[in-house]
Amino acid sequence: MAFTRPLSLISAVRIQLTTLTSSAPQKAGPNPVTWKPATNTDTSHRQNAFSTSRNNPRVSRVIGKVSTTRMGRTTALMIPSTSPATSAEVSPDRRMPGTTCAATRSASVYTTTRMMNPMARSRVYTLLLAATLLLLTGVAGAAPGVPGVIVDPARTRGPEAAPVTILEWSDFQCPFCREAQPVLARLLAEFPQQVRLVFKDFPLRSHELAMPAALAARCASAQGRFWEYHDLLYVAQPAFARDELVGYARRLGLDVPGFTECLDATRFQEDVMADQREGRAAGVRATPTFFVNGRKIEGALPIEEFRDAVRRALREAGVAPPR
Numbered sequence: 001m002a003f004t005r006p007l008s009l010i011s012a013v014r015i016q017l018t019t020l021t022s023s024a025p026q027k028a029g030p031n032p033v034t035w036k037p038a039t040n041t042d043t044s045h046r047q048n049a050f051s052t053s054r055n056n057p058r059v060s061r062v063i064g065k066v067s068t069t070r071m072g073r074t075t076a077l078m079i080p081s082t083s084p085a086t087s088a089e090v091s092p093d094r095r096m097p098g099t100t101c102a103a104t105r106s107a108s109v110y111t112t113t114r115m116m117n118p119m120a121r122s123r124v125y126t127l128l129l130a131a132t133l134l135l136l137t138g139v140a141g142a143a144p145g146v147p148g149v150i151v152d153p154a155r156t157r158g159p160e161a162a163p164v165t166i167l168e169w170s171d172f173q174c175p176f177c178r179e180a181q182p183v184l185a186r187l188l189a190e191f192p193q194q195v196r197l198v199f200k201d202f203p204l205r206s207h208e209l210a211m212p213a214a215l216a217a218r219c220a221s222a223q224g225r226f227w228e229y230h231d232l233l234y235v236a237q238p239a240f241a242r243d244e245l246v247g248y249a250r251r252l253g254l255d256v257p258g259f260t261e262c263l264d265a266t267r268f269q270e271d272v273m274a275d276q277r278e279g280r281a282a283g284v285r286a287t288p289t290f291f292v293n294g295r296k297i298e299g300a301l302p303i304e305e306f307r308d309a310v311r312r313a314l315r316e317a318g319v320a321p322p323r
Helices: 009-020 100-113 118-140 175-190 210-222 226-236 242-251 256-264 269-282 303-316
Strands: 067-069 164-170 195-201 289-292 295-298
Touching (some): 164 175, 164 269, 164 303, 175 195, 175 226, 195 269, 210 242, 210 256, 210 269, 242 256, 295 303
Parallel strands (some): 164 195
Antiparallel strands (some): 289 295
């Protein structure tokens, strides 16, 4: 019996999709010549790969048995079944193990893994390169000792090249955060060239006015006055009604209509929530929480605790602490 030359894998998949959408599975012709494995063991998904011609893609594995019919080597990819095959019997109506979904997934794997054109590969390599560059850029702006934390230059105090960075996750309505502000101010005065302070939002759910205050401070930051507004909020705590927040912007000489529009639109809510996510990832569970070059300090502690932490970080960085 003579058989036609097997079709390419694309043609086989097209035939398969046509067969899967028909009302009943089709059977191979009478008495087909069946490919047999070396043994008579289970062949549902563990057969070795077989090769095709130079012009056709290589199939990485075989599901079920492959029969050479008038349509080529396609029987194993064409006819689904609800019961698994247990052997490589020579039977014209033996069906492929698995379900229709499994057959579709198998065909998709065969067609996509071996037939990616050069343009598609080029796009993949370009995306990988862009992702690598973006990662390197993010690392350059990250805080030392705490991975994944982005530093906003508009909300930092101290020199950018300072060997010690203090990350502060704070809540404007938190009384302990307010108590920590004089301590931080003294610390920056004692280490003017060695310490950089980075503010991060962490409004607690129990403080219903903390989120509006954080959004208002972000709107002031958009006009270049974050720290002035930050200090005013802690002085006025907890008077954070909308009209009071707008009044603080007016007192600082900000563009009040622009500030009001920013506040009412909650423009920076996603940025505040991003700070919260970074804090949770770093282990923040309460406010205030600080990280001195990655070393965690919780609560409004005396200045001696912060001073010792800064001196230790300087020694670890190879910098002599000031006397």
